[in-house]
Amino acid sequence: MTWVSVAHAADIALILVGSVRSNTATTDLPNATVANKVSFGGGLLGVAPINGNFAFRSGFLINQRYVELGPVAPQGTVDINFVYVDVPLTPMFLFTNEAGIFAGPVIAMNVIKDCTGGLASCGATNVKSVIVPWTVGVQARFFGQLGGEIFYEKVFGDAADNVSNFTTVGGNILFYFD
Secondary structure (H helix, E strand, O other): OOOOOOOOHHHOEEEEEEEEEEEEEEOOOOOOEEEOEEEEEEEEEEEEEEEOOEEEEEEEEEEEEEEEEEEEOOOEEEEEEEEEEEEEOEEEEEOOOOEEEEEEEEEEEEEEEEEOOOHHHHOOOOOOOEEOEEEEEEEEEEEOOEEEEEEEEEEOOEEEOOEEEEEEEEEEEEEEEO
């Protein structure tokens, strides 16, 4: 019995993704808190069948991870604006050809690190160039070429000095290329 079969190019579902994300994090700055902030993303995904109801989901996504940090002296409230190129490496279990669940790591490479007033003044220094969020979600195809995902994502550990444990809840709109 073969457990892994080679996916033919025609079997791989190519998907255009648009994302809305609600992010939060933790901080160890004294007297400071982190507030949720909405951010956006997009990119391309591919879902390749492995065997039976199992598939592999990967691609390239550009995702913002924005949070609000405050109060930070002397500015008060500051916006932490990090942007990453995400490469999901998520196995997927398919309930049907149209719906499934996925879970696994995402390799996130920082491409933009910005903050109101500059990184040094807002406390978000030493931004990590790579973080590894863990994600779990549900994907479904609704109308022909349209579908959606809802997901939860957690980064365990530091993204930068004083910014840790990014947590994201989000939704993706999907356009399938058939």
